[in-house]
Amino acid sequence: MNKSFSEKLMETMLDIVSAPSITGTPEENLAADKIYAILATIPYFIKNPQNLKKIQVEDDPLGRTYITAMYRSPINTNQTLLLAGHHDVVDIEPYGHLKDLAFSPTELTKRISELSLSEEALRDLNSGEWLFGRGVNDMKYGLALAIELLRELSEKDDLAGNLLFLSVPAEEYNSEGMLSAVEELVTLQQEGCEYISLLLLEPSSLGSAEEPKTFHMGAIGKLNPLFFFVGKETHVSESLNGINVNSLASELNRLLDQNLDLCEEFDGEFTVPPTCLKQTDLKELYNVTTPLYAASYYSMETLNVKTEDLMRKLRELALEAFEKVLSDYSARCKKFQQVQKRTIKPIEASPFVITYSELYQEVKKNYGDEFDRHLDSKVTEWKEAGCDKQTIAIYIVRETCAWYPNKIPMIVIGFAPPYYPNRYPELERPDYKALYRNVAAMIRQAREQFQLELQKNNFCGVSDFSYFELGDKAGIQEISSNLLGMGKTYQFPAKSLEKLSIPGIVFGPLGRDPHKATERLHIPYAFEILPVLVRDFIYRTFQPEQ
Structure with missing residues (x-):
């Protein structure tokens, strides 16, 4: 019996979550290996193994790797949508005596009440609509969604553009994974890849059920x-x-x-x-x-x-x-x-x-x-x-x-490292205008199809979203010349970043309490609504302006 998309998505997410890829440790590669193995089962990558890569993070003492997977449209085009995320997670000490279950969400959810829960967390648990576990929200669900959409869309083979999947380590640490991946993105661009949009599948925090669900088109920067x-x-x-x-x-x-x-x-x-x-x-x-x-x-x-x-x-x-x-x-x-x-x-x-x-x-x-x-x-x-x-x-x-x-x-x-450049949506740029039209269509779809209000915020928190284009190009020399350890302990690819200018949004699942023992994922939104919105967003990306 064929599994539904939601069943495949849950299975893939739990598989990735089971890898204890705590940031700043060699175990981050457990998730990278798991992701690579899952992608290698997709028929498209069985036929095109050269499009699936496991790449070493440059000069990394922990030997960490990142994963890229490129689906190329049957139409001869260079237009590419980037689906990105990170596979590292924060530590599990807050779980106390349940930390051995932190990477087993089904079992953890059954026993999470053994910890001291807030009223909100207890209410969510009793609703039956939430799954608890390290990484379910931040952000292995997002990676699983990207993988399963890549599987589905490559099998349909009817997209008018290419998809590039990227999963990096160390986002919760010093972002060494994304900083190294910048060089690969530039190499692909030099080989003809035209990045027209980016979808970073990081989660949003859910307030009350009545509040609009947010997505972001810019990123807060961070200096030390x-x-x-x-x-x-x-x-x-x-x-x-x-x-x-x-x-x-x-x-x-x-x-x-x-x-x-x-x-x-x-x-x-x-x-x-x-x-x-x-x-x-x-x-x-x-x-x-x-x-x-x-x-x-x-x-x-x-x-x-x-x-x-x-x-x-x-x-x-x-x-x-x-x-x-x-x-x-x-x-x-x-x-x-x-x-x-x-x-x-x-x-x-x-x-x-x-x-x-x-x-x-x-x-x-x-x-x-x-x-x-x-x-x-x-x-x-x-x-x-x-x-x-x-x-x-x-x-x-x-x-x-x-x-x-x-x-x-x-x-x-x-x-002191690390450095996260701020970025903000330049809506006067043609590529941002095209992205914004797609976003506006997604907002209408959410309202009409799911009675759901989506709200655009300009700035998400500190994340790898900073490394897909450079906002303050005029000031980067001043920052770089005073960034201590630059080129010695910290590799900031300033010249390569100046070559990237990828408009994008941060749009992922709804969850609560990232980095806490009560990290959790809202199941109905993640498995019934978000896949539809993201799938249609991908298709619209490659449709000509109406």
């Missing part, structure tokens, strides 16, 4: 501004004879962390304020000398800010923090002398803020290639020690400061 502080060390018994870098780091944190003035607004949507991800001095052992170096880095979302404007704001904040610390230091020195009747000689310092690019160029003037060789050797050493990209970013600035001849208190501004 890194500040490196150089002070003036002193013995603790002479604390006023030095400038403690922790004062600089703390004052900047006071000015920057959760600063609402740094929220961006674009077309009625807002970013959250920046927040500190790490703040530390670099003393490794106890002694009675104040620390010379400190560092901090922040998560900052972007919508449409120009790089030059962002750098100006960061400089201004760093200078303001520096001036406040020096002002307070001077006042304390004076008060101490008055109270203690002792003469001390305060440190003479002026606020000095410099970008990493500027610092590096000054060091290069003095030491040339010798410094590059030294830094490469140190980066190799840090990588072998298991340091993460962000820690190495801090160490790179520290090493550069050590070679900088001007030993003065300063703040150095750079960026």
Whole structure:
């Protein structure tokens, strides 16, 4: 007996979910292998095995791979729709004693009530309309839908365009998978592939049943501004004879962390304020000398800010923090002398803020290639020690400061990996106009066929959607030259990204609680409605304008 599309879809999803592909581990390849094996059973790829590829992520110490599968239309055309997603998932520690069932959704759903559930999660469980499990929502259902549509449409063989399936690892980590896949997309483009649309099958969070269901046509960007502080060390018994870098780091944190003035607004949507991800001095052992170096880095979302404007704001904040610390230091020195009747000689310092690019160029003037060789050797050493990209970013600035001849208190501004460019729908472009017509038709179809309201939002959260075109092309050089570890620990394909310009939408299943133990997928929408909407979206993509 032939299985229905929904039955095949459920079977494929559960098969992919069963692979425990936790991000940042070699086990991500378990899902890649599973996906490759499923695609290899599709008759089209049995006949055309050269169109199915498993590709190594470049310079990846974990040996992770990504998958591409190209269906080519019987019509001789280069027009291609990209179906994309990621196969890694976040960890399963929140499941507690049920973590052995995290990748077995059917069994987990039967026992999820053993955990402490919110009223909403318990209500969803009792409705019978939700499936619980790690990856069911984010985002192995989306991959399964793409695979089963690829199977169905390749068997029908009546599309007027090509389909390219792409599944990458590491989206929940540093996006190494997508950054590597950019090169493959550019290669295919150079071979004649014309990307006319992208469908990223990431989930949307479901609010109340009455709320419109959202999809997105743009992506929030994300930067990690890194500040490196150089002070003036002193013995603790002479604390006023030095400038403690922790004062600089703390004052900047006071000015920057959760600063609402740094929220961006674009077309009625807002970013959250920046927040500190790490703040530390670099003393490794106890002694009675104040620390010379400190560092901090922040998560900052972007919508449409120009790089030059962002750098100006960061400089201004760093200078303001520096001036406040020096002002307070001077006042304390004076008060101490008055109270203690002792003469001390305060440190003479002026606020000095410099970008990493500027610092590096000054060091290069003095030491040339010798410094590059030294830094490469140190980066190799840090990588072998298991340091993460962000820690190495801090160490790179520290090493550069050590070679900088001007030993003065300063703040150095750079960026820690990863970097997600913001992108927004440029509706004046012809390719975006065509996409928007397709989207408008999908909204009408959802309303008329399913009595369902779909709503367009410009910006989805941070995701691989950032890497299919480059928004701020003018500012990419400024970002790249200050992106610490660029070309050493972090590969950001800026030149290749400039060659891609793929209009797209983020449109996937409805779910709740991604990354939590109560991650779940809404079954009726995923298996009765979404396949119809996506299938028709694909067909309309290749239809001439009416």
